[in-house]
Amino acid sequence: MKCQCETYLLLDWQYCPVCTAPVLITDQSDELKSRGFHRFPAAFAPLSYRFGKHVADQSWFYATFCQYVLLIKFDPTQLVYFRSTLLDRYFCFVGPNPPVATNEAFWCAISLVTDRYFRRRAAIYSWSSSQEQQIVEAWYDLIDLAFLVHEKNTVLETSKIAEWSSRLDEMQTQETGPHLACQLCESKCKYGEDIKFMITNDPLAIGEARSSVEGKSDSQQIEQLAWFARLWTERTLCLYDEDFAFCMSINVADRLGWSPERVHQLMVPIRESCHIDSCPEV
Amino acid sequence: MLECNGCSKYQKTEWNCCPYCGSPSKDFTILTAGEREIFPEAFEPQILLSAMNVANEKAFSLALIQYIQQIIASPANLFDLRSRIVEVYIHCSANPSFLYTRSLWVSLVLASDSYFLTKAIMYRWSSPQLEPLRQKWYQMLAAAFLGLRQDELTEEFIKDWTRDFTELHKCMVRPLMGCHLCQSKCVFQYDVKQFVVQSTDLVEQLTAQLSQSDTATDVFAKVGIEQSNDWFSSNDKDLAYCIATHLISEIDLLSRDASIIISDKIRRLIQERLQ
Ligand SMILES: [Zn+2]
């Protein structure tokens, strides 16, 4: 956080020690409409909100959340297990000894990210507001059980999670993808958004990809591109999915400045390079 | 060091109000940890001025961090390695022979206070937490540099101080990718970072090494172990890992994603080699 006078401020400061201006709490009114608020109002108390929002605003936290939802599709138990990774990311951004309860600020961060994630989905897939409401509410029902403390011990059934995940999957089905090459993809277009976000927010990874394709022949470039996409798929999903790797290849190629025509022309060999019989060596 | 009367949080001298309760700076009080009483004659205007210049030298503040970490690694270093501080003092001082003992003492006090203050604000320590340790630190320095009450400075005394001071740093923060594997969260980050950002040569050398070999894990494990010894005379696994992790973040070659992957292997290598 920074003051108007350019002084760097810690998240829990109430005044700027240099210009003495009070640190204003950003307008919370919108966020109080969050469905996460009603489930745990304490998480949205001003200080907790300040920390939660700071974390939720980090693109890496959002990227991790995208990964979270993806992982659940392939393995519903990740809804519970991946929590520790999310918490890890949370602790990356709060600084030592934050004066807020972790479960409160963390819930606030998760709620804000959830709202953003589904608002974005709704816009991309043109969901009606009732569709959006239903899927978001059902998501909160799941993470509520997984993250919040309850008096009654309700069991979170894996089948419930899988059901939710396949409902989301259906809601993300499209006839055509954003790229010409998408015609070879059998999961249109379930990964494009997340992948684009992850790539845009990891410029160093694109640098790696660029240096590994530079100055190579067409076929070598395709091999390198697919190798990179396969590796990244494994890292993200902890397992291999061909459509995901293919989508990754196309998006990386796009970021590397390959023209849509070129990608279209090379799509068959790219797809073939993404096809593997077993997991690639990481 | 300054404390707010309203909320007893530490304050910087250049601040106009307390960032926590808004009390104006006229309501700040000076905390003297006895550092002035130990050697009051030293605190005269002329000496203060020259000592301030020394304390503001990067080399001197790094030497102090190094000295603190070396003492944490081994209590005997309080006496064994004090000559290094003297060396750096002479190097940084415009007129090293001018009232040498007094000037060195004030330089140490000013540099120590600025180290403690930066950390106190960063770690959100309150004065009841830090003050007892700060006082003991001056007792240690007085024994080492002024020869005062040396008999009280047993290994036990220093070990207690080390343990309590380290304990104060423990928290859940993970400033870097890879910190999740560290078992001393987050004891070393500030000290390590001060050294890593100064080490452009080392970073360049590593970058060159990395573009030639594909054993990045080995390169980082090795440099972590070497530098923890070189900088801090320490064999601590977490310190070596912390250095490796900070160097990874300094080097642009690796994406965050890639650094998460290699962290595991680096951690394992360091653990194996520093049994
Ligand atoms: Zn200000």
Ligand SMILES: [Zn+2]
């Ligand atoms: Zn797609």
Ligand SMILES: [Zn+2]
């Ligand atoms: Zn196939």
Ligand SMILES: [Zn+2]
């Ligand atoms: Zn105050």
Ligand SMILES: [Zn+2]
């Ligand atoms: Zn740390």
Ligand SMILES: [Zn+2]
């Ligand atoms: Zn560390």
